[in-house]
Amino acid sequence: MIRFEQVSVSYADAPAPALAGVDLTVPEGELCLLVGPSGVGKSTLLGAVSGLVPHFTGGTLRGRVTVAGRDTRTHRPRELADVVGTVGQDPLAHFVTDTVEDELAYGMESLGLPGDTMRRRVEETLDLLGLADLRDRPITTLSGGQRQRVAIGSVLTTHPRVLVLDEPTSALDPAAAEEVLAVLQRLVHDLGTTVLMAEHRLERVVQYADRVVLLPGPGEPPVTGDPAEVMAV
Ligand code: ADP
Ligand code: ADP
DSSP: OEEEEEEEEEOTTOSSOSEEEEEEEEOTTOEEEEEOOTTSSHHHHHHHHHTHHHHTTOOEEEEEEEETTEETTTSOHHHHTTTEEEEOSOHHHHOOSSBHHHHHHHHHHTTTOOHHHHHHHHHHHHHHTTOGGGTTSBGGGSOHHHHHHHHHHHHHTTOOSEEEEESTTTTSOHHHHHHHHHHHHHIIIIIOOEEEEEOSOHHHHGGGOSEEEEOOSTTOOOEEEOHHHHHTO
């Protein structure tokens, strides 16, 4: 579902490439965890999947990244929106509406979907993420875990085949983190969504992963394996 072939990314003002010669395959319907120390290129790698690199955050991309067969260098993020959904680190920074229900609808508006499809998908997503009781609540009154579920929901209503998340639990307490991870696991198992998620705190998250991709150091190739194998490295 996601394939990197000899991918390197360099930023103009940086002395060394953020990624060098990365080969990587993430099969459909897996929850794949991307780990490694800070500054090793995790956000850059996620950005190359969603098309933010090179279209929005700069960086020169060499090699080829494809998502569901689409080249992310020749397709702008808008042209990937029906395939890849992206959830950033700080959901509060991205909320654009007031209530939970409006926020879930917002992600679909740019896709120009008919009103009845939008309403049906909002209902589906409220149920799927356990948000039905909160639909009219202002987002500012929600807990961290609830907000993160809304952020995921606003992307899910576009029915992406791939969901990319940058440290979705880093701002959450352990209980809220579990809430979010359980939701992601359900997406993978019930809907066959492919999830690629960066985290720097491995221990709490690794039990949810089908596959772990470790970026061991700047410019070093990724090590991919099942969670137990990579934990032993
Ligand atoms: P991580 O997510 O693992 O912390 P990043 O992908 O954010 O790593 O960063 C990898 C390297 O690229 C770092 O050295 C960082 O400073 C640099 N970098 C990231 N984004 C940019 C940018 N937009 N411009 C210049 N350098 C960047
Ligand atoms: P549409 O919205 O395209 O008219 P439906 O709402 O009927 O279609 O959903 C089509 C199928 O997608 C349903 O079987 C539904 O359960 C499933 N589905 C629901 N949410 C998601 C999601 N987030 N990602 C992928 N499939 C989903």
